[in-house]
Amino acid sequence: MSTLQKGEALYAGKAKSVYYTDDSDKLILLFRNDTSAFDGEKIEQLERKGMVNNRFNAHIMQLLEDNDVATHYVELLSDQECVVKKLDMIPVECVIRNVAAGSLCRRLGVEEGLDLMPPTFEFFLKNDQLHDPMINEYHIRSFNWASESEIEAMKALTFKVNDILKQRFDEAGLLLVDFKLEFGRFKGDIVLGDEFTPDGCRLWDKDTRQKMDKDRFRQGLGGVVEAYEEVAHRLGVELSG
Ligand code: ADP
Ligand code: UDP
Numbered sequence: 295m296s297t298l299q300k301g302e303a304l305y306a307g308k309a310k311s312v313y314y315t316d317d318s319d320k321l322i323l324l325f326r327n328d329t330s331a332f333d334g335e336k337i338e339q340l341e342r343k344g345m346v347n348n349r350f351n352a353h354i355m356q357l358l359e360d361n362d363v364a365t366h367y368v369e370l371l372s373d374q375e376c377v378v379k380k381l382d383m384i385p386v387e388c389v390i391r392n393v394a395a396g397s398l399c400r401r402l403g404v405e406e407g408l409d410l411m412p413p414t415f416e417f418f419l420k421n422d423q424l425h426d427p428m429i430n431e432y433h434i435r436s437f438n439w440a441s442e443s444e445i446e447a448m449k450a451l452t453f454k455v456n457d458i459l460k461q462r463f464d465e466a467g468l469l470l471v472d473f474k475l476e477f478g479r480f481k482g483d484i485v486l487g488d489e490f491t492p493d494g495c496r497l498w499d500k501d502t503r504q505k506m507d508k509d510r511f512r513q514g515l516g517g518v519v520e521a522y523e524e525v526a527h528r529l530g531v532e533l534s535g
Contacts, residue, residue: 298316308328309326309347310323310324311326320379322377323376327341347491347522348373348376349373350522351367351491352367354491364483366480366486382480384439384440386418386419388475388476389415390414391414392409392460393469394410401428418474447484452475455486456470464500467528468525471496473494473496476488491522492507492525507525
């Protein structure tokens with residue numbers, strides 16, 4: 295068990311709160327039950343979601359570490375909290391899509407479910423007020439959000455994560471449709487931060503194509519946490535309660 299002391303709150307986001315600790319290199323992430331969509335316009339409390347996402351994220355981050363992806367994850371602290379390395383976050387979201395869904399369908403008029411071969415990659419600016427607009431590498435360079443080598447590192451790591459997780463979810467009977475990653479800097483390296491949970495990816499049952507991710511919340515399909523728990527169960531993630 296960690297001896298780390300929780301300090302003042304650094305930031306309260308839409309789904310997680312971030313706390314300083316007595317170690318200036320480390321933060322505590324608290325996964326709350328809050329669930330939001332449409333840039334924070336729809337918000338609800340879903341019981342058990344914080345615990346499920348915290349434990350799910352820990353499992354995925356550990357799997358990525360085991361496959362030589364540098365992540366911010368340090369250890370689980372409690373049901374809803376984990377310890378992470380404090381990153382200097384890059385305000386850019388990296389999205390890979392294996393199958394068309396969500397904003398891609400709205401933007402390009404393609405049908406949901408179309409296989410994308412090769413998978414496609416998109417950058418978005420992390421800015422709720424501007425509704426996370428899509429950006430390209432030139433914007434990232436011109437506004438100095440990240441250097442050329444950092445951009446290359448984020449892309450390469452996102453594709454590596456896709457290779458690892460597409461296969462792992464496939465083994466669990468799930469199709470990894472798309473996902474979003476955030477990266478930051480830690481002592482000169484680009485490191486995966488934030489989270490990987492069904493809040494930030496799309497997962498469909500391989501056979502029935504049933505949605506088992508945050509689209510259940512966005513689209514009012516119900517059974518949101520039950521679907522997250524089923525995904526966790528299929529991956530062998532230990533949940534409490
Ligand atoms: P949002 O900011 O989108 O509402 P969250 O509720 O998930 O998102 O809040 C978590 C915040 O913590 C995000 O802004 C994220 O970029 C930031 N964050 C995640 N991991 C780290 C880290 N290791 N170091 C510093 N900040 C982090
Ligand atoms: N995503 C996310 N946070 C965001 C925007 C997108 O986690 O602020 C995830 C989303 O859950 C999906 C992928 O990134 O798995 C692609 O999202 P999309 O661009 O289709 O946007 P959406 O229609 O989901 O808002």
